[in-house]
Amino acid sequence: MSQSLLPPLVQKSAEGGYFVASTTELVDLYHFILSQAKRLVSAKSAGFYLKNERGNLTRVGLVKDAQSS
Numbered sequence: 001m002s003q004s005l006l007p008p009l010v011q012k013s014a015e016g017g018y019f020v021a022s023t024t025e026l027v028d029l030y031h032f033i034l035s036q037a038k039r040l041v042s043a044k045s046a047g048f049y050l051k052n053e054r055g056n057l058t059r060v061g062l063v064k065d066a067q068s069s
Helices: 024-040
Strands: 010-012 018-020 045-051 057-064
Touching: 018 045, 024 045, 024 057
Parallel strands: none
Antiparallel strands: 010 018, 045 057
16 A cells, blocks of 8 residues: 555644644635535534644634624
8 A cells, every 4th residue: 555645634743642634625625514514404604623733622614604794
């Protein structure tokens, strides 16, 4: 099996915790997933939070209706 040139999605931090890698492409993917999930459940907004390298939760995406902005 060939080695991937892309970094792994889940990475281990220097402190020993785990976090999810965040690239421009992944943020675009998260935004697409959020918009589809929001549409499927007819929600007014949707948010996606992941642990960053320091172990803090950070918002990766937020999708709102134009009316609720």
